[in-house]
Amino acid sequence: MIPYSRWLRSRLFRSYLFQFPLIWVLVKAGNAYTAAWGGAPPLAFRPFTEVACCAIELFILWVFIRRNNEDILLGNLGLSWVAVLLPLVPIHFVLSAAVALA
Amino acid sequence: MNEPLLAADSIDFAVKNRMILRSAYVDAVPGKITALVGRSGSGKTTMFWILVGLRRPLGGQVRWAGERVERPRLADLARRGLAFGPDRPFLNPRLSTTDHLRMIDEEPSVAESYEWFGRPTGTLSGGEQRLSELAVLLACKPKVLVLDEPFRGLAPAVRDLIAGTLRRAATAGVAVLYADHDVEQVKNTADRLYSMESGMTRRVEGFRERPLAEWYHAWPQ
Numbered sequence: 001m002i003p004y005s006r007w008l009r010s011r012l013f014r015s016y017l018f019q020f021p022l023i024w025v026l027v028k029a030g031n032a033y034t035a036a037w038g039g040a041p042p043l044a045f046r047p048f049t050e051v052a053c054c055a056i057e058l059f060i061l062w063v064f065i066r067r068n069n070e071d072i073l074l075g076n077l078g079l080s081w082v083a084v085l086l087p088l089v090p091i092h093f094v095l096s097a098a099v100a101l102a
Numbered sequence: 103m104n105e106p107l108l109a110a111d112s113i114d115f116a117v118k119n120r121m122i123l124r125s126a127y128v129d130a131v132p133g134k135i136t137a138l139v140g141r142s143g144s145g146k147t148t149m150f151w152i153l154v155g156l157r158r159p160l161g162g163q164v165r166w167a168g169e170r171v172e173r174p175r176l177a178d179l180a181r182r183g184l185a186f187g188p189d190r191p192f193l194n195p196r197l198s199t200t201d202h203l204r205m206i207d208e209e210p211s212v213a214e215s216y217e218w219f220g221r222p223t224g225t226l227s228g229g230e231q232r233l234s235e236l237a238v239l240l241a242c243k244p245k246v247l248v249l250d251e252p253f254r255g256l257a258p259a260v261r262d263l264i265a266g267t268l269r270r271a272a273t274a275g276v277a278v279l280y281a282d283h284d285v286e287q288v289k290n291t292a293d294r295l296y297s298m299e300s301g302m303t304r305r306v307e308g309f310r311e312r313p314l315a316e317w318y319h320a321w322p323q
């Protein structure tokens with residue numbers, strides 16, 4: 001219903017852009033801890049693990065969105081959960097790759 | 103035009119083997135305000151959540167302009183022209199009403215604008231929040247407006263404002279459907295009425311003239 005470009009410029013989407021890296025830090029910390037416990041490099045980029053972590057982060061964000069009933073607001077704007085969460089996926093991989101390379 | 107634009111037909115729904123809805127029906131007709139009235143716990147909210155695609159029924163169907171909607175979802179129905187206001191706040195509490203309106207239209211123009219449209223919605227009173235939600239929903243230029251208990255817990259002045267807004271929307275051709283448990287409010291606001299009791303619905307004709315006990319005998323007096 002609303003143009004997708006306007007959604008990506010909206011303050012609501014920007015609030016999700018702010019929240020998502022915070023969730024990424026928490027999940028990354030948990031992932032690094034379990035990796036170190038298993039004797040693996042804690043911050044290495046492991047594709048399958050990254051996909052799983054990304055799914056967990058998106059799930060956590062969606063739980064927060066639903067807790068505020070914002071899924072109903074987004075639905076009224078014609079935005080499915082896929083349309084809302086998909087633009088955040090590259091952020092996870094960029095952050096994880098940057099940490100692995102650092 | 104008296105054909106329903108949106109209808110939920112023969113809806114069955116159960117939770118843990120307890121039937122919540124039994125072959126229930128409700129619809130929304132363009133240019134009319136339709137009310138679904140029933141006691142708390144009679145199944146109104148569940149019916150609306152099924153109607154707008156937020157719950158899956160055990161049986162029955164949702165129809166848009168007479169055609170069955172396969173696997174209805176709120177986002178898909180919104181793209182056709184549905185706007186849904188639940189019985190709880192749904193705007194982002196940190197953003198203002200104006201921020202929400204700007205998502206829909208970069209130069210928002212609303213029929214009624216208030217000074218508190220610039221404040222975060224989380225800081226507004228219940229009535230202000232309800233008016234903000236209604237402004238956001240109407241900014242979507244809906245063909246069907248479905249509201250769950252829009253008058254609940256509001257002062258009479260705010261009720262009048264909301265009733266006036268619903269009437270103007272209906273006059274403009276919007277199909278308005280709302281749930282309520284206040285029979286007097288329904289008598290003053292609605293053009294058409296469905297009564298719900300124990301998950302079953304029935305259409306009530308002449309509800310303004312007929313005594314309450316005739317069409318809603320179970321209602322506590």
